[in-house]
Amino acid sequence: VTIGAWTVLGAGSALPKSGFGPSGHIFEHDAVEGVTLFDCGPGTIRALDDHGVSLAQLRRVVLTHFHVDHCLDLAALAFARRNPAAAAAALEIYAPAGIQRVLEGLEHAFGRGATFDSTTLTVLEPGRGNAGIDLGGVGLKWAANGHTSDSISIALELPGAVRVGYTGDTGPHPDLEDLMRGAELLVCECSFHDAAAVTGHLTPESAGQLAERAGVRRLLLTHFYPMLDAREARALAALAFSGTLETARDGSRHRLQDS
Numbered sequence: 001v002t003i004g005a006w007t008v009l010g011a012g013s014a015l016p017k018s019g020f021g022p023s024g025h026i027f028e029h030d031a032v033e034g035v036t037l038f039d040c041g042p043g044t045i046r047a048l049d050d051h052g053v054s055l056a057q058l059r060r061v062v063l064t065h066f067h068v069d070h071c072l073d074l075a076a077l078a079f080a081r082r083n084p085a086a087a088a089a090a091l092e093i094y095a096p097a098g099i100q101r102v103l104e105g106l107e108h109a110f111g112r113g114a115t116f117d118s119t120t121l122t123v124l125e126p127g128r129g130n131a132g133i134d135l136g137g138v139g140l141k142w143a144a145n146g147h148t149s150d151s152i153s154i155a156l157e158l159p160g161a162v163r164v165g166y167t168g169d170t171g172p173h174p175d176l177e178d179l180m181r182g183a184e185l186l187v188c189e190c191s192f193h194d195a196a197a198v199t200g201h202l203t204p205e206s207a208g209q210l211a212e213r214a215g216v217r218r219l220l221l222t223h224f225y226p227m228l229d230a231r232e233a234r235a236l237a238a239l240a241f242s243g244t245l246e247t248a249r250d251g252s253r254h255r256l257q258d259s
């Protein structure tokens with residue numbers, strides 16, 4: 001019985017690549033009311049309708065950091081929500097500390113049309129991630145990962161002790177193993193080929209190492225730069241990871257089942 005799904009709206013990065021747009025993901029689960037959006041890069045709002053998600057169904061947005069490829073569509077979302085035809089529902093935004101700066105910046109640049117109404121904002125403070133918070137029926141935990149000064153990686157704790165992790169952007173970081181421990185599904189960035197690794201990002205092999213050490217069951221590779229072929233990434237990750245490997249592309253849907 002399918003009880004939930006992680007759908008990739010954007011499996012790419014900051015650089016143009018057909019089929020791999022900037023980061024955005026939707027999470028739907030029987031235990032959670034409405035749709036949750038993880039990151040909100042350019043193209044995310046347009047892609048919601050590809051998966052039948054309306055602004056009335058979108059209940060919360062969780063952001064990992066404030067690089068443009070992960071958050072620029074916040075402006076598009078705020079603007080769309082203000083359209084009377086949107087029939088937008090009350091929205092919860094969960095984000096690291098820089099969110100106030102970003103929201104003020106959007107208003108400064110685009111005016112009141114790019115501000116959120118009917119929205120509650122929860123700042124995910126770096127020291128509070130282990131205790132976590134309740135996200136409408138499931139637990140949300142997070143850990144600072146050093147990709148930027150305030151970036152975080154995220155884990156969802158679903159009923160039945162099922163964990164789903166989302167790294168956002170990160171390099172290897174010691175706190176991620178605990179955060180992702182025993183995850184059923186780890187949605188993990190792997191930006192660059194192992195032969196062309198960049199500080200602050202994972203590679204297929206380091207993504208595989210994280211998943212293997214954390215005892216993850218399914219590893220979903222995403223956030224591909226154009227230079228990294230997804231099939232090659234899968235083969236490289238398999239050198240380090242013994243579980244089930246999946247690769248994202250725009251629109252790919254990854255089901256979660258009851259154990």
Ligand SMILES: [Zn+2]
Pocket residue numbers: 013014023067069070169223
């Ligand atoms: Zn990114």
Ligand SMILES: [Zn+2]
Pocket residue numbers: 065067147169
């Ligand atoms: Zn980034």
